[in-house]
Amino acid sequence: MTHSPALPLNGIRVLDMSRVLAGPWCSMILGDLGADVTKIEHPVRGDDTRDWGLRTGETTTAYFDSVNRNKTSISIDLATPEGRDTVLALAAQADVVVQNFKTGGADRLGLGYEALRAVNPRIVYCTISGYPSDGPEAERPGYDLVVQGEAGLMAMNGEPDQERLKFGVAIVDITTGQYAAQAVLAALYEREKTGRGRHISLNLFDCGTSLTSYYGLEALAMQKDPPRYGNAHPSIMPYGVFSAADGPIVITVGNNAQFQRFCDHVIHRPDIAADPRFATNLDRARNREELAPLLKAEIASHTRGELTGRLRAQGIPCGEVLGLLEALTSPRAENAGVVASRDNPDGTVSRVLAPPFRLDGKRVPVRHMPPPLSREDHGI
Helix, strand or coil: CCCCCCCCCCCCEEEEEECCCCCHHHHHHHHCCCCCCEECCCCEEEEEHHHCECCCCCCCHHHHHCCCCCEEEEEEECCCCCHHHHHHHHHHHCCCEEEECCHHHHHHCCCHHHHHHHHHHCEEEEEEECCCCCCCCCCCCCCCHHHHHHHHCHHCCCCHHHHHHHHCCCHHHHHHHHHHHHHHHEEEEEEHHCCCCCCEEEHHHHHHHHHHHHHHHHHHHHHHCCCCCCCCCCCCEEEEEEEEEEEEEEEEEEHHHHHHHHHHHHHCCCCHHHHHHHHHHHHHHHHHHHHHHHHHHHCCCCCCCHHHHHHHHHHCCCCEEHHHCCCCCCCCHHHCCCCCEEECCCEEEEEEECCCCCCCCCCCCCHHHHHHHHCCCCCC
């Protein structure tokens, strides 16, 4: 696999005792940035996601692969004294531990923060749970879809006349993993000054509610749920997904000058821009029910190629809506290098999405493909 001595976390050792998505996402980011990440798995079951979704190898799946690049794996039964002692020995030499046991689970195994800090005061210990560990729901298991509902995320997603929708991916888990990685990096930076580690804790509910962002603040300000707009923008018009003659297209008209150019040079309807009902963005948002049918009819009479050419010529952001496979195999994706692949000895090809980080103008490498499960128990 590719080796790069220039990665910023080279020399940092991470023990990943987490499973499924939020914790593994955190440790994967650290691995992408150069850390030596050792994933600790049960010798028989391994990570739950080795059994989820499309199989890519004897012990790997697309789901598992999506959060376990740039790691190695070791099998340890944490429920045994030998397994606990092995982890303590590894932790004594580690910089970071990531775990997402149910609240209290790591302590019951003898692998909580206090136990690990006793063998390594410099350890940065990251705990991820479903709900706040000091609250009445501390022992509830955390599941992304449940939190999407409880945090209000589904209330802001989907078309106004349809059932509320979850996000297409496990967005709460992924965001929690992102926050966790940021906190770990901050703690490592602090440790350079103090010499001491930290106990970081995050939970899905906190991170899910943070994702409501400006929608959440609008709900508090209005004391009711904001309307759902589907693919349209709640406050900018026109801004969303439209149906061209040959497929969907995203058009984002961000200001009044762009709207004038859009009407004059893209859909060739200067009379729409001249209508006082649509003079400003506030007017257009207020009168969207009158404006939307006019724009939809005009856009539907042109192909996506015609529209994108005119829109780009006028400096108006736009793009075709692609299928997932189409997007990942497009010339744009190929030029960007968003997919990393390796040829296997058996003639198959392993693929993962490449890390998004670019350092000094170069994308950080995939040093390790997602590891197979070792069936051997490495407990001492």
